Amino acid sequence: MSRMDNQSLLKKFFVDELQDIYWAEKHMVKELPKLQKAATSDELADAIGDHHVATEEHVSRLEEAFKMMGETAKAKKCEAMEGLIKEAHSIIEDTDQATATRDVGLIMAIQKMEHYEIATYGSLVQLAKTIGQNDVANLLHQTLAEEKDADEMLTSLAENKINEEGAKEEGHEGEDENE
Ligand SMILES: [Fe+2]
Numbered sequence: 075m076s077r078m079d080n081q082s083l084l085k086k087f088f089v090d091e092l093q094d095i096y097w098a099e100k101h102m103v104k105e106l107p108k109l110q111k112a113a114t115s116d117e118l119a120d121a122i123g124d125h126h127v128a129t130e131e132h133v134s135r136l137e138e139a140f141k142m143m144g145e146t147a148k149a150k151k152c153e154a155m156e157g158l159i160k161e162a163h164s165i166i167e168d169t170d171q172a173t174a175t176r177d178v179g180l181i182m183a184i185q186k187m188e189h190y191e192i193a194t195y196g197s198l199v200q201l202a203k204t205i206g207q208n209d210v211a212n213l214l215h216q217t218l219a220e221e222k223d224a225d226e227m228l229t230s231l232a233e234n235k236i237n238e239e240g241a242k243e244e245g246h247e248g249e250d251e252n253e
């Protein structure tokens with residue numbers, strides 16, 4: 075196979091992966107307001123709200139990236155993000171409203187999504203450079219930095235307050251299924 079063919083296969087793979095993260099980002103735009111509503115503390119609700127605004131920008135950047143590559147923006151179902159969203163919903167179901175434990179769970183669920191995004195954008199930035207799409211790489215690098223900021227923000231919320239408050243909360247009698 076010629077080098078040219080390898081490049082175009084890699085480009086096709088790259089575009090497929092853009093479609094995957096495009097689906098993931100669009101679904102996060104829908105889900106984050108639900109997670110925000112479920113949060114107990116104002117600090118966490120505000121942090122989720124801020125990342126919702128950032129996530130809308132991530133969707134726009136991906137549309138820009140498709141355009142730069144002469145491709146139409148198309149979303150392809152991302153099984154990983156779908157699973158992470160389901161997990162977030164079950165955390166909401168399994169924790170009581172207005173508890174710090176709810177926030178501990180939400181932080182964990184959202185951090186899993188952020189880590190998935192960080193891994194994806196980290197790889198996409200590298201791959202964009204490999205296929206000579208440096209402008210696309212720069213664009214996606216901005217999103218990567220914002221995902222890392224969101225992750226750090228959530229870590230500091232957990233460390234500073236919410237986990238300790240969660241530790242003070244008493245479980246209800248008979249709540250532990252293993253008893
Ligand atoms: Fe994002």
Ligand SMILES: [Fe+2]
Nearest residue numbers: 188191221224
């Ligand atoms: Fe994110």
